[in-house]
Amino acid sequence: MRIGSVRLHVEWGHLAFVLFMAAFCVWFWLDARAASTNVQNLLVIQPAAIFALLLCAAIAIRLVKIERMDPVEGSPGKHASAASVLRALWRAGELRGILVAALLGAYVFGVPLAGFDLATFLFLAAGMFVLGERRPLFLGGFSALFALALSYGFKVMLSVPVPMLLF
């Protein structure tokens, strides 16, 4: 980001994460205070939240770097296309990470609907595909065997009811 003769280097992703943590600390502190302002309730939460917020501030300040530059200097900047950004993200493994995280979310929330056996089969097959496995027989066979073995094993071992489609 450039303002006049000053250029700001900001680690936006990291800064957003620090702000998220700071927001959680403020929200939790206020929520605890709303529950009760008794010392016994806030004995740990209040000092820990304040300390965490100070740390957030100290870290956030270091994420913004100011650089002075010659007014005539400066590059027009590269305008990357959406496709090239996606390609770069895929190469860096970021997109695969996002896809696997999304699949994990679908898996966790799909378990009550589809049962552990089917949801596990689908998650394994889709997860392996996203990570580069392309052999259809292996995708189907390994996912089915692993999902069935895991589902059956846990169902036998656990005393609590486990949502299943087949067992």
Next chain:
Amino acid sequence: MIDFPAIADALRMLFGSWSPWLVMVPGLVIGLIFGAVPGLTTSMAMVIFLPLTLYMDFLSAMIFMTSIFTGGGFGCAIPAILVNIPGMPAAVATTFDGYPMAQRGEHNEALGLGLAASSFAEALSYLILLLLVVPIANFVLKLSSPEMLIVGLWGLTLIAALRGRHFARGLLAGMLGLLLGTIGFSARGDIRGTMGIDYLLDGIPEIPAMMGLFCAAELFKLMRTDYIVEKAEARRVSMRRILSGVRATFRHPRILVRGSLIGVIIGAVPGVGSAVANLLAYSEARRTVSDPERFGKGDPRGVIAAEAANSSSEGGSMATLLALGIPGGGATAIMLGAFAMHNITGGPRFIAENKPLVYAIIFSNFVQSIALMAIGIGFIYLAGSIVRTPVRVLVPSIFAISVFGCYAITGNIAGPATFLVFTIIGWQMQRYDYPVAATVVGLLLAQLVEGEALRTYQLSGGDPAYLLERPIALVLLVLLALSLLWPVLARRFKIGPKLAAESDG
């Protein structure tokens, strides 16, 4: 100190029949499996198999339970070394050097180091228990709430100081864990931070959260590679190299013995246990060597210290359980359940009334430590095949096992949902170089810290001068302050200049 007639009776109990020994090998194997599979824990194994002990006499039941405990003590080091996911909090420090060793293709040696350190420390801890069961019980009784509070906070700051590179980020990660750990009911019944979700009233499920943080930290990084260890020759499991790791363990006797002793002492403190013991032993090992900068980069001494401490803490926690009837953690709490199932009451009078039985339990653990060496080597051979599995198969499989494991722990979808949330948090923490281990330690110690802070406040009436009357608390407070000021002190006195420089930020 030692009652020899009782020892003679103990040996008669142990060698008078086969039944006490028949349960040892299954117990060790169960412990190894549950420790080695991310998502399953020793406590879970003990709970699942607790009903079986109803069909055993009390000595066999205790041998079975302690065998699971022993197997799990080493089992959790296997995923910690191979995939950087500690099966349990006890193996957090094992990841610091164990995984870098695996990345260098030295996973065989690292596993050999872990196994030998675990077996040796286990035997040493029970030897100490044999000699010092009464004095240990007396010392632990002197630790009151202020001391316990400081021990808890010390454990929390240690992790931030340990991870070295970014001290502020380590502390923030620890504080975040501490805050997350206080979600739910307070001691007064106030409800904090639950967002109206009933599942959170008893707090965030710790093990699913811990699994999410650790899974994410490594699995998302692993996705960029084809194998955990890229070189094909480095993925081979070699008995010769495992044994070379076993031998290498005994080239560092000081680290081994010191780690074991720290484990025994910390293990004897209720509520702290192996999760702190391995961190403290690792920190001590790094502090006392001439080349601390090698720690965290695959130094065998780090693995030895961490594994010795987490295994020897079993002996310490058994001391507290047997001497006081106080469980130091989940595993000993379940053992106390086994006591109750056999109509036996734990507590200070238990040892006095059952000396032969206590000695028999101790002797059986000496045999367990030898058996662990033999069974553990065979088990490593199987578990080592993890590094030969392609990452594209391994990552979704570990996620699936973890989701099942989380469901097993909570018995409902709250476990997998917690796992998901903390997976995403851990992924971001790993991206920006925040130590997830600090958050995990904060989360695990939050209840202890809040409970002890409350009791200290009540005892002192809010007057800080109260601490001046407690010499042990003062010593611990100085150690806590030194941990917090470590980066400043290191820079000021030029101790480990590289580490101090790295601690900025």
